Amino acid sequence: MADTTDPRSQSGQYNLGPGVFIAGNVYGDVNNHQTSRPDHGRDDEPWASQEYQPKEKESPAGHHPEEADEVGPGGALLGWTWRRCVTMIAMTDGIAWLAAPQSIAFGGYSVVLARGLDAEELVSRLTATVFGPTRTARSLAHLTSKDLIDVVEDGPWDPYPAIGLRYGEIGEWVFVVKYGGWQAEFGPQPPVSRGGAHVFQLEFEEENGKPVPPQFSYLHDDRLMCAFNLHLDRSWGYDGVNGDREVAVRVEEMLAAAGLPDANMPRREVHRTALEIIERCFGLSLPRRKVLEAALPAVVLEIAEQANPFN
Incomplete structure (x- = not known):
């Protein structure tokens, strides 16, 4: 199979406001490459985990902000997420590894x-959000990343882009x-986060x-909880x-504690640091080897x- 890609037309821009992609739960604003190739991560850059300690404001003894009566639903969610998920992060891969060059494909x-x-x-909800003609998700059983990329590259998909999904569980x-x-192929409707689901897009x-x-975006029950440009x-x-x-305030405080924004910091380092903050704030983890x-x-x-209609 040839090791080349044909660029897709760079059309179809979507302007939804400053620095936000929102489409079933974030979509790109231009079309790009129709094909993709696997890359199991590169070892030519130092991606060792770096501990991040957010600077917390001192509180009176015995005071727990996440349990206070005046804390709103966003604050309550953050408190739940932090307590419930910090242990899982310590035992898994987190998401900062996505900042490596061609981390997945x-x-x-x-x-x-x-x-x-x-x-x-x-999978069903994401499938329903694809732009254009209605799509159905045809099962291909269990495939590796390379196997699925071969399928979407080799199939007769014109004039619509070939899209494949792999999925799994972690806790x-x-x-x-x-x-x-x-x-740029996934839209905001119908909402993937409807019915009380918490949905995070990277x-x-x-x-x-x-x-x-x-x-990055996070939606809960079709409500935007957090979104920003990494x-x-x-x-x-x-x-x-x-x-x-x-x-949003909590995330901005954590970004500031890490020295961000910083126009002099290399973009890849900003990207990785922002992912680390999201990882710790929301308890996100993606199993690198499994993916x-x-x-x-x-x-x-x-x-x-x-x-x-004639049948």
């Missing part, structure tokens, strides 16, 4: 993590990783010539963290057959 990464849904339901969380021409169009910065790059309209006030090497349940999103 050529062209970037698009990952959805969720709580309050099973993996099959998350009480589920995750979906997108492959193929996912860039996305980076790494090979986009714009360049498009990596993006390069913290004002050239893309970054104006702080958007979303629920309590959640890159193991065989996981996989589907390809096919154009649904239209009923013939």
Whole structure:
């Protein structure tokens, strides 16, 4: 199989406000490469975990802000997340490894993590948000990352981009990783986070010539809780963290404690540090070896057959 890619048309921009991609729970604003190639992470850069200690304001003895009566739903959620998930992070891979070059595949990464849904339901909801003709998720059994990339590259998919999904579980969380021409193909409706689900999207169009910065969003019950540009790059309209006030302020405090934004810091370092903060704030983790090497349940999103009105 030829080791080349054909660039997709750079059209279809979506402007939803400063530094925010929101589409079922964040989508890119331009189309990019239709094909992708595996890369199991690179060892030519120091990606060793660095401990981050946020600077906390002192509180009176016995005071627990997350349990105070005046704490809103955003603050209560953060308190729950921190207490429940900090142990899981210590035992797993976190998400900062996504900042490595071609961490999942050529062209970037698009990952959805969720709580309050099973993996099959998350796949079903994401499938329903794809732009254009209705798609159906056809099961391909268990495939490795390379296997699924071969499927989406080799199939007769024109004129619509080939999209594949692999999915799995980690504790009480589920995750979906997108492959193929996912860039700018997923929309906001119907909401993936409906019915009380917590849905987190991490996305980076790494090979986009714009360049498009990596993006993060968190939605709960169709409400934007947190979203921002992970390069913290004002050239893309970054104006702080958007979303629920309590959640946004907490994230901004953690960014500030890490010295961000910092226009002099290399973008990849900013990207990685921002991922570390998200990881610790929300308890997110994606199993690196499982995603890159193991065989996981996989589907390809096919154009649904239209009923013939004359039959």
